[in-house]
Amino acid sequence: xxxxxxxxxxxxxxxxxxxxxxxxxxxxxxxxxxxxxxxxxxxxxxxxxxxxxxxxxxxxxxxxxxxxxxxxxxxxxxxxxxxxxxxxxxxxxxxxxxxxxxxxxxxxxxxxxxxxxxxxxxxxxxxxxxxxxxxxxxxxxxxxxxxxxxxxx
Numbered sequence: 001x002x003x004x005x006x007x008x009x010x011x012x013x014x015x016x017x018x019x020x021x022x023x024x025x026x027x028x029x030x031x032x033x034x035x036x037x038x039x040x041x042x043x044x045x046x047x048x049x050x051x052x053x054x055x056x057x058x059x060x061x062x063x064x065x066x067x068x069x070x071x072x073x074x075x076x077x078x079x080x081x082x083x084x085x086x087x088x089x090x091x092x093x094x095x096x097x098x099x100x101x102x103x104x105x106x107x108x109x110x111x112x113x114x115x116x117x118x119x120x121x122x123x124x125x126x127x128x129x130x131x132x133x134x135x136x137x138x139x140x141x142x143x144x145x146x147x148x149x150x151x152x153x
Contacts, residue, residue, distance in 0.1 A: 002036070007032055008031055009029055009030070009032050010029050011086060012024055012084070026054055031047060034101075042108070042111070043107060055084055059101070059105055061109035061112055073094055073097065
């Protein structure tokens with residue numbers, strides 16, 4: 001995995017008891033990076049403080065990054081069952097992070113659609129075989145009904 005974009009920010013997590021107060025996850029500003037995992041085709045936000053992962057959040061198409069003030073933004077990660085908050089030193093850094101979040105979320109949506117298409121074409125449970133070229137003809141089997149189409153050059 002290679003970082004796509006990195007920024008420095010103070011990291012917070014929502015207090016699980018109150019769901020209102022922010023708990024600092026880092027004592028000082030740390031590097032927060034967007035990564036693309038090629039083997040799993042997923043985008044993640046990762047931040048490490050010392051030897052501990054402070055953030056390990058897989059970006060899904062339905063996630064939203066919300067700017068809640070001039071230098072603070074947040075997003076909910078249902079898989080981690082938490083809300084992350086990031087405090088930046090400038091408005092520009094917050095805007096850049098928000099822009100990258102939006103781009104990565106869209107890329108995650110496209111990646112999900114592609115993998116869904118591959119799944120639908122290759123899933124035997126759907127009983128649909130991918131089209132095959134057989135001596136100048138396309139042949140596709142759909143629920144035991146054979147459909148043939150002749151193709152002329």
